[in-house]
Amino acid sequence: MRMTTGGILSEFKIALQRNRLGELLVLKGLISPEDLQDALKTQKNSKKALGQIFLESAAVSRWQLFKILGRQYVLRTCAATLLMFIALAHMGGKKAHAESIEDVPAKLMLASIAPEFERVSAYPALFGTDEKRSANLSAFTKWTGMFKRFDQDLKNTGSQAVMRQWQNQLRTFKGGSIHAMARKVNDFVNESRYIVDSKNWGRSDYWATPVEFIKRGGDCEDFAIAKYTALRALGVPEERLRVAIVQDTYKNIPHAVLVVYTESGAVVLDNQIKSLVDAERAGRYRPIFSINRTAWWLHSAQSGSGTVVASAR
Structure with a gap:
């Protein structure tokens, strides 16, 4: 099935949303959904980064946080690279x-x-x-x-x-x-x-x-x-x-x-x-x-x- 630019970008949006820090920590079993909810409330009041809140509460270790953030970075980098390839292909392809x-x-x-x-x-x-x-x-x-x-x-x-x-x-x-x-x-x-x-x-x-x-x-x-x-x-x-x-x-x-x-x-x-x-x-x-x-x-x-x-x- 042919995937359009809008569809591809939407898929990346969904992928990135599903790989937000808090959700990844829950999926990995490192924190509970309740822990995430409490942390988000703290973030809203304190304006601190979510990762910092988890470290201060000892919910995760620095190494665990580093691994999760690394996964986010890889996903975003791959998405950016693929977007560039898609765009260049469209520009060089048959003109509509x-x-x-x-x-x-x-x-x-x-x-x-x-x-x-x-x-x-x-x-x-x-x-x-x-x-x-x-x-x-x-x-x-x-x-x-x-x-x-x-x-x-x-x-x-x-x-x-x-x-x-x-x-x-x-x-x-x-x-x-x-x-x-x-x-x-x-x-x-x-x-x-x-x-x-x-x-x-x-x-x-x-x-x-x-x-x-x-x-x-x-x-x-x-x-x-x-x-x-x-x-x-x-x-x-x-x-x-x-x-x-x-x-x-x-x-x-x-x-x-x-x-x-x-x-x-x-x-x-x-x-x-x-x-x-x-x-x-x-x-x-x-x-x-x-x-x-x-x-x-x-x-x-x-x-x-x-x-x-x-x-x-």
Whole structure:
């Protein structure tokens, strides 16, 4: 059976989740589930590293902890290496041109208010990383599938009514700079309900259409997609928008945000943060890949820094 990029990344996410320090110690029989629960409570209050808590309580020895941490490191290193091979293979393989993806958000374009924003052929690399661009989107089935379902949504009478109401709200954001519209869109979309995919859709990873998101809420990538669609409807060119899959180093979890290249530089629209964040100052994010309707970009740290692996959660 063919495994897609989204599927592979999801499998790694599950593997990494199952190999967290506390869970590995329980599986090895070194601590009990109750010990882990107590340690997590202590960690929440003390902000200490989990390993330090186990050592201070003499729950495990330094050697036992070293072995477990070594296993985690090997798993993450293998995952990073495999991701690089997958990405390079996709870039060098048969091209599935992005032009084949219909520009569904353009169907919502508010023609009477869409300004002519300056088009720029190239933009600075995100977060100071090295970028490798590819127009082959064939492996990103969750992304391309979202566009297909969204197109079908717009043919449904009930969904059309939902989107008309949404467009009426967007009309109040008309005019002004891209930065100003991005701020208004961020505030507007962030009022929506946050709910994880497992509760909302009964699956671990689902990229909802804007119609589905408006009706049912969604998780981080659904917020990013809705913001992307809103700004496209307001006339912002495709090349100024990217959905970025990042590692949130504050929470140590994979995350999705929208990056907008405004007149004053790139900004990040995040469902976790009320205000826009200057991409150059967004130190909490380590980008993995970013994508729009025409291409995707693999991000790697400069100066030989490590690569982070995560799924588009």
